[in-house]
Amino acid sequence: MNHIFLKSAGIAFASVAASLLPTLIVVPAMGFSINRTIWLTSTLCPLVLAWGTGAYAFWQSERVKNAHRDLARNHAQLAAAHRRLAEKASRDDMTGMLNRESFFAALDGSRRKSDRGALLIVDADHFKTINDSYGHLIGDDALLLIAKAIERGVRSGDVLGRIGGEEFCALLIGATEHEARRVAERIRREVERIRFRPVDERSVPLTVSIGGITCGRDAAVSELMRAADQRLYEAKHRGRNLSIIDRDISEAA
The missing domain is CATH 1.10.287 (Helix Hairpins)
Known part of the structure; x- marks a missing residue:
């Protein structure tokens, strides 16, 4: 004034x-x-x-x-x-990862910018048994532990999403086939190390199966998801707690 x-x-x-x-x-x-x-x-x-x-x-x-x-x-x-x-x-309420729509949008955006990278689908093994035996609240606790293990397994800058109830995806930006295999194995081991004790002191094992594909030139998002899902199905069929990564879509066909 x-x-x-x-x-x-x-x-x-x-x-x-x-x-x-x-x-x-x-x-x-x-x-x-x-x-x-x-x-x-x-x-x-x-x-x-x-x-x-x-x-x-x-x-x-x-x-x-x-x-x-x-x-x-x-x-x-x-x-x-x-x-x-x-x-x-854009986030999954429980894990904080990208939700399904946002992850696919990020994957599509990444494909437009670069041909290099890899896509992993990570699925919790026998998860229905945990929900049926201990209830969905305990199942959510297990999912959170698995999500944290996946976060520890990926590299800085990689993109994570929860695309289903117990199914996760990881977009490994710029990763080669060797790097993708190494990250997938690291995720698998991180989950395998979890000591999950939902009741008393009895430990319930947690494992994941992982299917992956390196991003070939001009491959569409739907093709990459289908190829990675085929590798995931093979990992499940071969006994679970396994990671299978292919170099490109032609090998996954």
Whole structure:
């Protein structure tokens, strides 16, 4: 408020100076003497009018600036809230991984940018037995442990998603066949190390089967998923707790 007072005072005194200067020149030139009335008229009128008008104008200008600042702040808060909502909508509520739709969108986006990489499908073995024996809440606890093990197994920058009840996907950005095999085995071992004790002290083994495919040139997302799923089926058929990775789609056919 002080700066408004000072600004308007500056305008007022400038107006007084602008009023007095021609008065001191014109009135004597016309043969009149400068009396008290002329002095008051030349000083008080511009002082009062300019000070009041200037103060009001500066106050209104300050209100507009504050309104713009509030609008910009509210816009930034709204944009941040929108980003948080969009992020939440793209995530699986339980594991925090990308949900099915968001993972496939990320996979499709990655395919448009690069031909290199690998896709893994990770499926929990005999998970229906855990749900049937201990209930779905205990089953959720087991899934969380498996999800954490998968996160420990992948590399920094890889993309994870939960695409089904006990089925997960990992997009290994830029991975070669050798790197994909190594990551898949690391995931399998991390899950195998879990000591899951849902009741008392008895440990229930947790394992996963993994099917994977390296991303060949021009392969569509549906083709990659189908090929990786074939490798997963083979891992299940060969006894589970196994990872099978192919170099490209032609080998998985």
